[in-house]
Amino acid sequence: MVVGESVEQVDLAVVGGGPGGYTAALRAAELGIKTILIDAQPKPGGVCLHMGCIPSKALLHAAEVINVSGRAKEFGIKFASPEINVDELRTWKEGVIDKLANGIVGMLKGAKVERLIGSASFQDSKSVRVDRYGENPVRVKFKHCIIATGSRPTKLPKLFKNAADVDSPLILDSTSALALSDVPKKLLIVGGGYIGLEMGTVYAALGSEVTVVEMMDGLLPGADRDLVRPLATRLAEDFKQIFLSTGVQGLEIKGNKVIASLKGKDVPETMEFDKALISVGRRPNTDELGLENTEVEIDQHGFIKVDDTLRTTDKKIFAIGDVSGQPMLAHRAIRQGIVAAEVIAGKSSSYDNRAVPAVVFTEPEVAWCGLTDTEAKEQGIKVGTAKFPWSASGRALTLNEPIGQTKILFDPETTRVLGVGIVGPRAGDLIAEAVLAIEMGAVLEDLASSIHAHPTLSETINEAALSGMSRLERKAKEATSAV
Missing domain, CATH: 3.50.50.60 (FAD/NAD(P)-binding domain)
Incomplete structure (x- = not known):
């Protein structure tokens, strides 16, 4: 003592x-x-x-x-x-x-x-x-x-040509980016995961020219591509540039600028920014x-x-x-x-x-829970898929947000709900119904037969389930007719 x-x-x-x-x-x-x-x-x-x-x-x-x-x-x-x-x-x-x-x-x-x-x-x-x-x-x-x-x-000291640059005020992490000391004219974001995209959304709206560099061939690596696609379309409009399959070879502070050395197809070898945000995990x-x-x-x-x-x-x-x-x-x-x-x-x-939901609070939001399409393919799990495009949703159209989608993965034998993914405004709020469905072992019919208020965004879950049920019924009818 x-x-x-x-x-x-x-x-x-x-x-x-x-x-x-x-x-x-x-x-x-x-x-x-x-x-x-x-x-x-x-x-x-x-x-x-x-x-x-x-x-x-x-x-x-x-x-x-x-x-x-x-x-x-x-x-x-x-x-x-x-x-x-x-x-x-x-x-x-x-x-x-x-x-x-x-x-x-x-x-x-x-x-x-x-x-x-x-x-x-x-x-x-x-x-x-x-x-x-x-x-x-x-x-x-x-x-x-x-x-x-x-x-x-996570810090990446090996990225910097000069060791002292890692602590430069021009180099941000999620903490310093949220402090919002100023709005840089040109902002580099290293990493296309949820933190980088959320912060990019903030700074782009506030006036920054945002460039995202991601090593993988798509944003939000590991997430369902059907969900990422509408988000990527919107971000391509809001951000200055998005470089995929591109690595950051090095960062260097010169004066009051950040010089980034990049490696990728059709990507400049060097680019100059006012600040750089490192968002490669925790x-x-x-x-x-x-x-x-x-x-x-x-x-x-x-x-x-x-x-x-x-x-x-x-x-x-x-x-x-x-x-x-x-x-x-x-x-x-x-x-x-x-x-x-x-x-x-x-x-x-x-x-x-x-049954742990994940939400990316970008515009549009992306949320999912349970098994994803990506995981199902990697693990060799056979799944049925039910989708509903928000371009057919009355509420989405009245909100001028038609690019969303609701997607349900289910067991093709039992129709038990295995996973749900949503892209669109308030996806993070809507995913709660999916969490409950997966937690309680709900089947597709439970979501299809539950009355949802009209017109609402939550209705898209019901519509996706109804779509899946209709397709299963058609397949069953075709199989009976073939006998």
């Missing part, structure tokens, strides 16, 4: 105050478990609230307002070019964050969850040392612990936790190994959220936090990765 170090004894220590961590703490408190929430940041909410989900959606809403007003001329309404005050936009975004953070503080206080601000490191399998800012450290002894320390942007925050002092095992990527109850190889320690593997999504962490707390309380609870 360190001189000046105090000791606290609790039933449960939750390390990390993001969505998974504070949700786990609240659920544990509900179940009567004496809980302490240890957070390295002064305000709870983690990356999601302060440097991810919430600030990005606030800025994406601003981008949507700009873009929709611009397209209004297609139905006879013209607006003057928007006057964008970046300082006021930033202040509004920060206000949203503060309101939510204060709300979380209130919930934790109401649930009698103690908060301890500082960096935690395991001393053994039963305690963590918390180094506090300007105060004596605290050793927290626990019966159980939940690790929920999240992740951080890495788990497991390397400074002192896990070597426990029996917790991590894999080659730094993720903590867990079972379906979120228990690690050290039986009293659990791990949730980004530190426990893919997909690195806040709503996954929230569900895992609830499961871990319930298991610790002695309840029968487990986590299933099959």
Whole structure:
């Protein structure tokens, strides 16, 4: 024990105050478990609230307002070019964050969850040392612990000709891009995944000329191509350039410019930008936790190994959220936090990765849940497909958004719903019905026979299911006629 170090004894220590961590703490408190929430940041909410989900959606809403007003001329309404005050936009975004953070503080206080601000490191399998800012450290002894320390942007130091350039203010990651210090005239985005495309959508709407460089042959690698295609069409209009099958060979800061060396077919060898955003993924925050002092095992990527109850190889320690593997999504962490707390309380609870929705909040939005077409092909799984184009949706046309699509994958023998994909406005809201369908083991007829309000975008799920049922009925009739 360190001189000046105090000791606290609790039933449960939750390390990390993001969505998974504070949700786990609240659920544990509900179940009567004496809980302490240890957070390295002064305000709870983690990356999601302060440097991810919430600030990005606030800025994406601003981008949507700009873009929709611009397209209004297609139905006879013209607006003057928007006057964008970046300082006021930033202040509004920060206000949203503060309101939510204060709300979380209130919930934790109401649930009698103690908060301890500082960096935690395991001393053994039963305690963590918390180094506090300007105060004596605290050793927290626990019966159980939940690790929920999240992740951080991946850096690519090998991309830079000069090592010091990696920390240049001209080089952005998702955190600094969301800070919105200014709007560069020319912005390079390295990586065509969801973070890069969302931030590209924001900056393009605010006035940047956005160039995206992606190594793979399509945007959103791994996502269903039927869903990506309408998005790619829109982004080709909104972005300055999109280079696919192209690698960034190097980045160099010259004066106040970023010089990018590129390699790809029909791509300039060098291009000049005002700033560059590196968005090539995230890495788990497991390397400074002192896990070597426990029996917790991590894999080659730094993720903590867990079972379906979120228990690690050290039986009293659990791990949730980004530190426990893919997909690195806040709503996954929230569900895992609830499961871990319930298991610790002695309840029968487990986590299933099959019904986790993914949403890309671009324009249009892309969302999917369950099995994707890409995964089905890779795994050799035979599926039936039911589609409905939004060009036939009354609501989509009245919104002037006809380029969407709803797609259902189902078992051709049982018609059980295996996966759903949606591209179009509010796809992220619509996917909730698909999550429930997959979670409850619904069949195609369940979606086809459920009455959906008309005219709505949710109706496209019903229409896709009806289309699939009709095709199955035709095939059955043809087979009977052939006998």
